[in-house]
Amino acid sequence: MTIIENCRRDLAIANRIMAREEVVDHLGHVSARHPDRPDRFLLSQSRSPELVTPGDIKEYDLAGSPIEEAPHPMYVERFIHAAIYRARPDVNSVAHNHAYDLLPFTIASDVKLRAVVHPAYAIGTEAPVWDFRDKFPTATPLVLDMAQGDDLAAILGNHSVALMRNHGCVVALDSIVSTIYACVYVKVNARIQSEATRFGGDVSYLSAVELEAIGALYNNAPHTVDRAWEYWVRRADLSGI
Ligand SMILES: [Zn+2]
Numbered sequence: 001m002t003i004i005e006n007c008r009r010d011l012a013i014a015n016r017i018m019a020r021e022e023v024v025d026h027l028g029h030v031s032a033r034h035p036d037r038p039d040r041f042l043l044s045q046s047r048s049p050e051l052v053t054p055g056d057i058k059e060y061d062l063a064g065s066p067i068e069e070a071p072h073p074m075y076v077e078r079f080i081h082a083a084i085y086r087a088r089p090d091v092n093s094v095a096h097n098h099a100y101d102l103l104p105f106t107i108a109s110d111v112k113l114r115a116v117v118h119p120a121y122a123i124g125t126e127a128p129v130w131d132f133r134d135k136f137p138t139a140t141p142l143v144l145d146m147a148q149g150d151d152l153a154a155i156l157g158n159h160s161v162a163l164m165r166n167h168g169c170v171v172a173l174d175s176i177v178s179t180i181y182a183c184v185y186v187k188v189n190a191r192i193q194s195e196a197t198r199f200g201g202d203v204s205y206l207s208a209v210e211l212e213a214i215g216a217l218y219n220n221a222p223h224t225v226d227r228a229w230e231y232w233v234r235r236a237d238l239s240g241i
Pocket residue numbers: 028077096097098142167168
């Protein structure tokens with residue numbers, strides 16, 4: 001299998017995992033930077049993630065335009081991916097989802113999403129929030145063009161996770177496996193943080209120093225994330241891949 005074929009297959013599997021782990025339903029998508037052309041990215045044509053196959057994966061440029069001339073249905077929010085790849089050369093995979101455990105944190109403006117469990121360290125001490133109303137007051141919460149995508153990428157900055165007001169989140173990391181890992185655990189972290197907050201007492205958040213140490217631990221033990229990937233691959237429905 002060539003590098004590009006392998007990337008298409010991994011991306012299709014990533015879609016299936018996100019569906020199986022209920023990070024996405026029919027909404028949400030995950031992409032990868034093209035392994036040979038850093039000025040392009042790979043993203044499924046508009047399909048329900050649990051059905052995506054390697055044949056559905058299309059190429060786009062960093063303005064969100066399709067490379068393929070043959071028309072195909074496209075995700076309207078593909079500009080999220082284009083803008084982040086353009087702004088962040090270190091990023092090789094981007095996911096956008098509306099995980100329902102996460103949405104309260106995009107709505108309650110005085111409650112911040114913060115890392116409370118170690119596998120969610122990608123959140124950092126606090127996830128920034130992109131509020132579409134700041135610069136696009138008559139728009140929808142969706143990212144429908146490059147101007148909105150660029151604004152979102154600016155709010156993301158050097159973070160790996162950003163929330164989107166009344167909408168969902170973006171996750172941007174160096175590989176498909178890392179991005180899926182973060183997507184699953186951002187959702188888990190949101191649920192646990194919500195439940196702990198309901199007790200009404202103090203909530204113990206992971207500090208910047210602790211998060212840095214956890215990140216170093218993961219960097220030194222990449223098999224930890226690979227182990228999660230094989231667990232999720234086993235659980236996902238990969239029929240047709
Ligand atoms: Zn969306």
